[in-house]
Amino acid sequence: MNRLKPILYLIGGGILLYLVSLLFSDILIYIIISMIISTILRPLVSYLNSLYFYGYKLPKIFTIIISFSVLIGFIILFVGLFIPLVSEQIQILSKLDYDNLYSKITTPIQAVEVFLIDSIPNIGSEGFIIDRLKDSIYSFVQTVDVSYILNNLISITGSIFVAILAISFITFFLLYEKGLARRKLIQLIPNKYFEVSMGAIYKIEKLLSNYLLGLLFQMISIFTIASVGLSILGIKYAITIAVFAAVANLIPYAGPILGASFGIIVGVTTGGIFEFNNELLILVIKIISVFAVVQITDNILLQPLIFSKSVKAHPLEIFVIIFAGASLAGVIGMVAAIPVYTIIRVILIELYQGYTQYKIFQN
Template sequence: MNRLRPILYLLGSAAAIYLFGLLFTDILVYLVIALIITTILRPLTNYLQKVYFFGYQIPKFLTILIGFASLIGFIVLFIGLFIPLVSEQINILNKLDYDALYKSVSEPIRAVEAFLIESIPSIGEKGFIIDTLRTNILNFVQTLDFSLLINNFISFTGSFFIAILAVTFISFFMLYEKGLIRRTFISLIPNKYFEVSIGAIYKIESLLSNYLLGLLFQMVSIFTIASVGLSIFGVKYAVTIAVFAAVANLIPYAGPILGSLFGIIVGVTTGGLFEMNNELLFLLVKIVSVFAVVQITDNIVLQPLIFSKSVKAHPLEIFVIIFAGASLAGVVGMIAAIPAYTVIRVVFVELYKGYSQYKIFQN
């Protein structure tokens, strides 16, 4: 029974965390986001606390406010990159000749229809594809309940501001009370398991730190390759496309596809190329070639460096874990799968080593 006690403690703790997550999902999400923000801002706040102005040290609460101001400024700059793009897209939509657009889109569809009817006469009559599409689009527009959309938007806005307040409050006290969660967790560890638990905590912090640094390096690399490549080819809003691609790449496997699709859509719409011609094909080739280089670099260099080296896991492990996270929690699960798996794996490995090597577990 004594040999099974550590495993029972671990399973009980995991079950308690899982039950807490089910009952208080919002609070758990707030804690995780606050922990990420704290991790991002802590180096800046630690540096500011060591700086003296006219012989006086900056108060801790002021360094935290400077950190939050820096984060808000970064977010504002990030959003500001997309404002000119959105403004231009609105102008394009206002000036767009929808009759000509409908004609250019419907012509290839009608050509496909004609080919199918000629090959399989029983498949339908002329216009069976285009008419079905038009009917479905009109039905979708007619069934939209705009009052429900407005109510959902108001509800989302209220929930969003509550989340912002909660995350800001939690993050502030995590930064102010440095190491509060860590000290609280360590104080709950029985002396019998203290050494093994400290070793596990140290390895978890080290691996997660390496993983976050790897992700940062990945984002900077993708941004650099995409922005330089698109700028060389003269694609408008190259920096904006590169920023979106770098952020979207946080989503494993699907992120690069989203980034390339966003680049194609922006390149086509801002270039005003709505008809299939050589100029459009050349533009598509340029954008796709840049993102092909991004994808090859990411798959061959960046991902092995980040996943295999930083979290010390086999690529097949990573593949299975990411899709398991996707099945449990969608896109959020895909992003959080690797850090969560790292924590769980380190805990079990350290517990097994401790059980095998330390006599205190076997008495």
């Protein structure tokens, strides 16, 4: 029975953690995001703390505020990249000849109608497909509840504001206390499990750190390849498309498709090509070719380097874990699947090795 205690404790702790995560899912998400942000900002805070200005060191609270300001500056820069694009899209939409666009859309539909009427007796009269589409669109518009949408927008805005405040406070505390929470957690570990637990904590921190650095390297590489390739081929807003593709690539498997789709939509709309012709085909081929190079580089070089080397897991493991995360929590589950799996995997390995190697567990 004594041999089973560590395993029973681990199972009980896992069940308790799962129940807590269900009850306080929002808070858990805030803590995880804050831990990631604090990990990113900590090197900058430590560097600023080591500097002297006229013989005096800056108070830690000021170094944290400066680090937050740098982060906010990057976010503003990121959002600012999309403002000209959105503005141009609005101008394009306002100048569109909707009658001409409607004619171009309905022409192939009318051709299909004529073919079906000629091929299948009594299928309907001319215009039956277009009329049904009109009726469906009109019915959908009538069912839209504007007040419900506005209430949801207000609710979402309030939730985002609360999330920003909570994440900012937790991140500030994690940066200011400098490992106090970690030390308190370590103090709770019984002496019998101290060595095994410290080994697990050390390996988890190392692997997660390597994984975050790998993701950063992956984003920079994708941004570089996409921006250079699109710029050479003369695609407008190449930098904006590349930034979106690099961020979207954080979503495994679906990210590259989102990045390429966004690039095609932006390239087509800003190019002012709204009918299928050779010019449109060449433009789409240019954008797809760039993202094909991005995808090949990511699959052959970047992902094996990040997942296999930093996380030390087989590609098939990664594939199964990502889709399991997607089935449990959607896009957030896909992004968080690998770090969570890494933590669980290290804990189980360390527990098994500690149980088989240390005699104290067998007494």
